Amino acid sequence: MNQVLINSRGVSTSLRFNDASFFIEPTTLDGHKSSCCAGIYTSRRVKRTEVPLRNVISAQIASGALEVQYLVRKSKKSRLNLAMTSGTVQNEDSTRAKKWCEALLLAAYQGANPSKNLKVLVNPHGGKGKGRASYVTKVEPILLAAGCTLDVTYTTHGGHAIEIAREMKLGYDALVLVSGDGLIHEVLNGIDQHEHRDQAFCIPIAPIPTGSGNGMSLNLLGLQDGLDVCAAALNVLKGQPLKTDLFSFAQGDRRRISFMSQTIGITADIDIETEHLRWMGDTRFIIGYISAVIARKSCPIELSMKVVDQDKSRMVDVLHARRAGESPTPSSLPSSLLSADNKPDSASSVHREWTQFKRPILWMYAGKGPFVSRALMQFPVSIADDGLIDIAIQEITSRRDLLRAMDGAEEGRTYWKNTNQYFKVSAYRARPLAPKGTLVVDGEQVPFEEFEVDVLNRLGTFLSPFPHYAPEFLVRDIQGNT
Template sequence: MSFAYKDVSPKRNLRVLVNPKGGPGKASEIFTSVVQPIFRAARSNCEVTYTERSKHAMDIAKTLPLDTYDAIVTLSGDGLIHEVFSGFAEHPESVKAFSTPICPVPTGSGNGTSLNLLGLKEGFDVGVATLNAIKGKPMRHDICAVILGERRILSFMTVALGLMADLDLGTEHLRWLGDGRFMYGFLRGLIRLKPCPVTLSIKVAESNKEKMARAAQDFNVNIKSSRNDYSAPANDGQASGEQSSADATDEWLTLDKPILYLFTGKSPYVARDLMQFPVARASDGFIDVVAQEVTSRGELLSSIDGGPKGAAYWKDFQHYFKATSYRITPNTPDHEKQNLAIDGERYPFGPFEVEIEQGLASFLSPYGAFVDEFNVPPPSQNKTNEAAGAKEPVLKPLKKLTCLESS
C-alpha cells in the first residue's frame, strides 16, 4: 500500500459533484458504471451530489466544511469548476477554501481543464481522471479577477470576446455534439467575419514570442526531470530568464489594430483541437493574452490544422502577451449585445478590467504541471533548418511589435 501511494494518503475523503445535464448528458451513467467502482476499489469515502440547477455547485462550495474533504471531484465540463470557485469566493474562510484541490472527471463538451492536467492522449479518459482523484497531488493555479462594474468575477480558465465568445455561447443548444460544436461555431464565425469593436489596454510583462516559448520549454524539461514536491506555490514559467510579475511594467499599453477576437487564459488547451495558450503556466503570475487581428478567412482557416499543437502562436496576425492586468473598453453604444464568456459562462458585457491572483487555487495533478507538448518551431527556424539542413534549432529574434502605443 505504501509503495502504491508513495507520499499520498490513501482512502481519500472526496466531495463528488455530478452534473447530469453537462455536455452530452452522460455524467450520471459514467459515474455509476466507471467512476464509482474505482473509488470503491480504492476505498475512497465519497459524498455524492447530483446537481439539480444552475449555481447548485456554487451553493455547496460556499458552505463546504473545509477540514472534511481531501478534494472536490467534478463530473461535468469546466462550467462546474467555475461554479465551485465562485462559491469559494463567498466562503467565510475564502482563502482556505481555495486551497481545497479540484479534480475534474471529463463528462462535458470541451473538458479543457482535464486536457491540461492529463494531456491530449488521456484528457478524455474517465478512468485516468478518476485515478488522479485518488493519487494526484495538489498543484497551485492562478485565478484571474474580472472587475465588471461592481462585480468581481473569478476566472480560472478563459475570458473571451468576439468570435471566441460567439462560437462558445452561440452553440450551447448543440451540446449534444460534444466538442464538435466549437468547430461548427468557428466556421460559422468565419463566414460572418465580424470585428470585435473594443479597445484593449495591457500591462505587458513580455511580448517576445521566442523568449516565452523557450522559457515554457525549459520549464517543462525541468518539471519532467525533477518531479519535486509541487504543493507549494510554484514559480511556473520562470525558467530561462522569463520575467517575473515583479518586473512587469506599470505602464498601460494599447493595441491600436482592429481585432476579430480577444481570448485570455491560464492553461494551454481550451479544447481537443485547440492549444490556444501554448506557453501558459499554472501559477506563473501572468495572464496569457491573445488578440487576433482581423485578417482573411484563408489565413484563419490555415490555422485549423495546427490547432492541437499551438501552431497559430507563431502567426504574425495573432498577438500574444504575458500580462499582469488588462482592460477592455467597448467602442460601440450597443455593446450590451456582444457576448462575453468567462470560463464558458455568459456574462453581461461592459467595460472591465482583469487582474491576477497568483497561486490562489489548487488542482489535483499526477505530474505537477500542465501536460502540453508545444514543439512547433518559429517560422525563422523552419526556413533556416530547411536551407542549411541544420539539426539544432537556430533561434532569431522576431521583429519588435509595432502595434502597441502608450495610453
C-alpha cells in the first residue's frame, strides 16, 4: 500500500512512495481502485515531483481532505522551501487513505515520533538581524506542521540565554537556537550552571543559522545546507544525537565552556574589529582578513601543549578511516607514532607532557569542528568526539603568501601550508606577552590574559543527520590536488 490518487476536473495525480522517495505524478483515474488506496480530488494540475523521503514533514487526512507537506528545492543549488499537495478524499476511500498517510509518516520518520517538545530561543539581533523573520516565516511553520509543541523565547540582552538555560526544565526533546554560534556558547554555559547539569547536557541542541559565522550549523549540515534555515528545521525533526567534545576554558579561578574555538592574534582581531559589519554576514570576515594582512601584526605568546600528533598525512588518514568506521580515535594512537621528527620542540611530547612552541607567529587558532565560517575550513581533520583539541598556528610569512592562502580556504587547503603548523593535543595553555591584544572564545571577546584549555570528552550533544561532522576533507595538497 504505497499509492493514492488525487483528481480534479478530469485531471488526476498519483501520490506514492518507496524506501527513498515520495513521488507526485500526473496520471489517470481509470482502474485506480485496483492499484491504489484512495481517490482524492485536487484543485490544480501538477508536474512530476520526486522528494527525498527524509524531506516529508507531515501527511494527514481530516474532514475528507488529504494533505502532505514536504520540503523541496526549486533547483539543485537552491535552498529548501515548505510545499504542500492536498485534495479531497472520496468517502469510500477515506479509511485506506488514512492508512496510507500513517505508512508514509512511518517511513519518513523511520518509526520516530514526529511531534517533539521543543524549547526555542530566538536571537532577533544576531547576524543580519533576520532571526525573528526567519523563524516566523520559515522555521515555525515546519515545526508546527510536524505537530511539535513549542516553548518560544526571544532573547533581549547579552547573557539572557545563559539565564534561561540555567533554569530550564529537563523535559524538552531538543533546544532549538535561532541565531549564530554566540547563542550556542551562552546556552552551554547556562547548562553548565544547571542544578542537574549532566542531564541538561544530554538535551540535544539544534542550531538554526541566522548569525554571521554559523560554524556549528555548517559542521552539522555541510556547505549546501549549513546556512539553510529550512534544512536546519528539518534536522530538528529528523536529526539524531551526536556527542561532541566541549572545552573547559580557564583564566585563574574563572571558567567557561567553549564548544568551537579559541583564538589569539590576527584571527581574533578580525572577529572583534568587524563587529560593526555584522549586517554583511560572513563576508565581514573576508574584509577583516584583508585588512589584517596589510597590518600583519605578530602575536607574541608563550604557548605550551600536550601534543598527541602533528603528522598531517596521518591525521587525514585517521579522519577518513574514522568516518568509514574503520579506526580507533586518534587519542588512542600509540606513543611510538610520535617519533623524534614529529615533535614540535621537545621530546617530552612522547609522554604528553607540556611542550613549548617557541617560533614567532601571527595567530593561534584552536578548536573543534571543520568550519568556523563558510569561508574558512580551519580544522579540516577535526573529529567530534576524539577527546582532542585541534590547534593551527600560523608562523610569520609574507603578505603575498597570506593573501594567496585565501584561495581554497573554504576547502581546508591552508592545512597543507608549510607555515601552518597543525597539532592534535589533549590540553594547552597560553600566556600573551604583549600588553594589549584580543582573545576570542567562540566568537566572544574575553580578558586578554593567561588561560588554559582542557577537553570535556563527549559532554556536548547536538542533533545531526550524520554520525560525524558533515563536511568532507578531500584536498590532498595546497594546490588542490586530491
